[in-house]
Amino acid sequence: MSSTFGTLLRVTTFGESHCKGVGAILDGVPPRLALTIKDIQPQLDRRRPGQSRLTTDRQEADRVTILSGVENGLTLGTPIGLLVANKDQIPSDYKSMQDIPRPSHADFTYQRKYGIRASSGGGRSSARETIGRVAAGAIADKFLRDQFGIDIVAWVSAVGSVENDTVDVKTIARDKVDQFTVRCPNDHSAHEMEKLILRLKEEGDSIGGIVSCVCRNVPVGLGEPVFDKLEAKLAQAMMSIPATKGFEIGSGFAGTRMRGSVHNDPFKQKGDDLVPSKNNSGGTLGGISSGAPILFRVAFKPPATIKRPQETVDFSGAPAVLEAKGRHDPCVVPRAVPIVESMAALVIGDFVLRQKMRG
Amino acid sequence: MSSTFGTLLRVTTFGESHCKGVGAILDGVPPRLALTIKDIQPQLDRRRPGQSRLTTDRQEADRVTILSGVENGLTLGTPIGLLVANKDQIPSDYKSMQDIPRPSHADFTYQRKYGIRASSGGGRSSARETIGRVAAGAIADKFLRDQFGIDIVAWVSAVGSVENDTVDVKTIARDKVDQFTVRCPNDHSAHEMEKLILRLKEEGDSIGGIVSCVCRNVPVGLGEPVFDKLEAKLAQAMMSIPATKGFEIGSGFAGTRMRGSVHNDPFKQKGDDLVPSKNNSGGTLGGISSGAPILFRVAFKPPATIKRPQETVDFSGAPAVLEAKGRHDPCVVPRAVPIVESMAALVIGDFVLRQKMRG
């Protein structure tokens, strides 16, 4: 298992869905940064289950404790320990899934790889693992905002076939996104998305979606070619989030259908420097930030755990019908928004530190 | 700069487009593997420029030398040094681009990040950097094939709007792919793609495309959650290839529009074990290989360097028109096929070694 991410800003997460707690150690945070729980808890609140009728009904408060690394409201430059206690366990919900590996879920592969798995919930493959990421990411986010004015905002741009591309990436802000339960900042689309999610929830089914993200005010020069290109580490970070199936930056897959003469972003002068005059590149060139906003999209599949009966086989190979008990999300994208932001902050935070060595 | 990739099987590449040579050190290759240049050169030949009228007219033989790590045709378990000499330089071709940063190219960001850049070609952002990857990847590929029967095959599935999804992922083989100059193994689509590329070449323009890849016979259990999920490291590897803009595995972005009850892949018995009965998941569950073929797609943008005049600004900010000299690829995907295979082999090879520690 590989639970550490980053070179100079390094997060290590721990915890299963049903042990004593989940959390993270964030090492490499610069010293003398003002930091309290108030900088961390809001992102955890945006991630937590039970926050709206669109999500699972499980209620988890997910209050974070800072174990170390901060004194008198200032970071010490030492590892910051972050812990969220586990609660609200109904292990009996998972009984039916003991013998039958959930289709498209990690039950099967964890069992095969490790020869054992957490008795309930998804263990480390559970969405609960992302709590550590969000807590750590909130700290990276604050560092980037306070020291560089970097602004990272994600939102829902698709739920199933309901897509929305009306967002102004220059101005979109988290409070605007949060005015919509589904976190798609458009009245019409949000309404359609919510309707769709609620219908699937009622049907015991699930649906996928897309989260888009913009990172503004990222200085020119971040990213370490050739293997740690900015987009390469963003891709790894996003594809490490449970349920993700795709990543694209800038023009992405649509850009493959364009000609170079159309796709290319000519430069223009801006202040003392150059900037791309449009942004098909999505904010990086050759793996290095260009000064343009970083724009990327992450595809999330429909959650695997659904109440509708599924014909499959049990671990012994015998035919079986699985009807998942418990309270599961019909669609993960509303809660995935702060996770995407957090992973982006961890990636960019690491590159900021790696770049400063040249300063 | 971060030129090393992998945890136990580790490749380090070096070389600019116009220094003495490019190459790689591949460390961690198991000992006593039969290996000669004949195992490496064919993939380099599939990558080299000038191999067909669809690619740049630059002729580069790209003959590889094994510097170390092999004796009497067997690997020693020590680092394998790989060197390809540089030739065929026409630095004057790059004169016009000295003062004008190519739109959507890394000239600008390299200059800003490093305060210097290779005087010609793209330096480390050049496609020439991928020679080291392909040479090293060919070794990983042979190791995987010989020891595990793992079979990695990539092909072109789109050039511009010409798409092809007729490939049978269970049987497609490299020699079949190579029967088509454009490396799309379908008569009709290949013809259309070639026509499109030649037209754009004539127009001094360029076009994007998509490379698909399948990895067969990958044993269950590869991948290291949570941050080194199999798909996460594949995503990093692919997004580190020049000109890539997107990565998707299994159902990818299309999967976001599906319901869980449709998207989920129920299990069935196969021999003594279970396998997914279909493969929307693309061969991984929770970041771990499931035994199903690994299926992914990589989006390549149209090459940035085109002959058509582009209105932009020079480094000083003054308006300028750039007409690139030199011989550049109108579309990279035919030559990208072995690069994608090589990076896949490096990722899977690393995970094979990381998994064996549990054996």
Add this chain to the structure above:
Amino acid sequence: MSSTFGTLLRVTTFGESHCKGVGAILDGVPPRLALTIKDIQPQLDRRRPGQSRLTTDRQEADRVTILSGVENGLTLGTPIGLLVANKDQIPSDYKSMQDIPRPSHADFTYQRKYGIRASSGGGRSSARETIGRVAAGAIADKFLRDQFGIDIVAWVSAVGSVENDTVDVKTIARDKVDQFTVRCPNDHSAHEMEKLILRLKEEGDSIGGIVSCVCRNVPVGLGEPVFDKLEAKLAQAMMSIPATKGFEIGSGFAGTRMRGSVHNDPFKQKGDDLVPSKNNSGGTLGGISSGAPILFRVAFKPPATIKRPQETVDFSGAPAVLEAKGRHDPCVVPRAVPIVESMAALVIGDFVLRQKMRG
């Protein structure tokens, strides 16, 4: 700050002397290993302050909690979270040291490097940081003992000028070592060492010492040349323990005075394999374990914090006399024994996993 150690078996420690707690995340532990707190607590008890009159009088129970990674007494293969709460703080003890950097202590360098430091105790430079190492090391130790019969035993071989080299490295065991408060398993030497330590404690002074360690039954083949030689990673591990000033393996510094014809260890047959017939090499050849016991020694300086007045300067450069308050160890080696064993277990455990990839 770099708080992570290891490649496949990776420990990350956190915590200052006076925050909520200290601990570690140990990632990479193989699954299905029997593990309870009883496997961990004894080594923490051997490390804890206040265990005898030879150590500081501070009483800290240092009870460990397993936060994650273990269920029903078996490891899951997931990161094991380990937490020990902090108690017994008397911050006022540290008042006098706020303005005056302790000579030969990290107060000065932490302040210069980070521009801030923990308000009391030594922060991360405190011996308290080693709690996480010992808790994690106890798990590695159990893994090595249960799976491979590897036996790691450390003892005190010198306190000041009182040296002892009577230990039989083939048979020495931890319970034998623990029959002596000072952890030197020799009646006469132990008595002299204890007398010396108590005298210095009374005088408000301190004294250095040496910890020796043997690792038995280490299989042939561990260690990864060239930079991760077994002795190189052992050296890093030991020199990362607070207060260490030297490391030697086998003949060590004394070996520099020997001729090759005397120093060389000829081979002899043993069972089906060869082993060195003597052990000046200390159990490794070319950075790889040879099958002979691994033998090394670690030098610890006298603790920097002493009650005797010291003439120095304060942070402003003004002359000052420092008389440390608080309860400090007059000699660290008795408590360092389990720390040395733990770091050795973490190093060897990592190499066992790295070697298994070849199995």
Add this chain to the structure above:
Amino acid sequence: MSSTFGTLLRVTTFGESHCKGVGAILDGVPPRLALTIKDIQPQLDRRRPGQSRLTTDRQEADRVTILSGVENGLTLGTPIGLLVANKDQIPSDYKSMQDIPRPSHADFTYQRKYGIRASSGGGRSSARETIGRVAAGAIADKFLRDQFGIDIVAWVSAVGSVENDTVDVKTIARDKVDQFTVRCPNDHSAHEMEKLILRLKEEGDSIGGIVSCVCRNVPVGLGEPVFDKLEAKLAQAMMSIPATKGFEIGSGFAGTRMRGSVHNDPFKQKGDDLVPSKNNSGGTLGGISSGAPILFRVAFKPPATIKRPQETVDFSGAPAVLEAKGRHDPCVVPRAVPIVESMAALVIGDFVLRQKMRG
């Protein structure tokens, strides 16, 4: 095999004693540093065999080629490829050693670990592997000298029982050291050392020795607690050099016999800052450089390959007498001086870059 060292300044070495060549890739070198072969070759010349009658009689020119990363005499910020061709092979010299593992040499452990080994010489365990380190280290050395005025000087302080501690660590310089063939900058000791080495050479035997090193003008604040303490990474670096058996910093093993009140280095004012008024600590406190010179010593055992007959067993276990053919060093320390300097430069260079992120 683990052939890469460093976090931001990363060296990867390759090459056996008798393949096409040996060398290194040095990644992370800051851009725009003036660099030519003249900055590298002198250290290789100080390392090369055959440079004096004290070393092996093998003549190897060891001329380095820069493959990449430098253009017009300036570094590009990209990986610098370094290659030295192999020559002067007399494989027949190694015939007798094919069947008999040399006592205290890596023949045995390489064979057991990898199941194969280079047919002649020591393969990767050969001193020839250090060519890559010295070439890369010379670049790090120049970077540190040019940008920070850091001055790294090593010398021989003992050969067998002939010790010398008269060196003034404030002023000792490389040209002074090189006035003595044995690289001990003291007339009397040098004479005695040379006599001893020549006698052992004549007798077909060998002898160990100690290399001391000082690093001056190292800024305060380098080193990354807790596992990457400055002394911990120096220890790893030095103990990764072939034939090393011990490392000590500052007072080292002798310091274990001192009282804290004597060992402690009080601070004094110097300019605007504090510095330790003496240097038992050897230039680090808590793993971080203190501004005082970094002082350490490295123990080298007598070379294992000697001409005198040795009674041992062959690989099959049968009694055998080994008389090594070939031309081997009777004592490695004169040639080890630039190797120690190079590894020190690589360690400090890495920490300089890691520290700058805080700048």
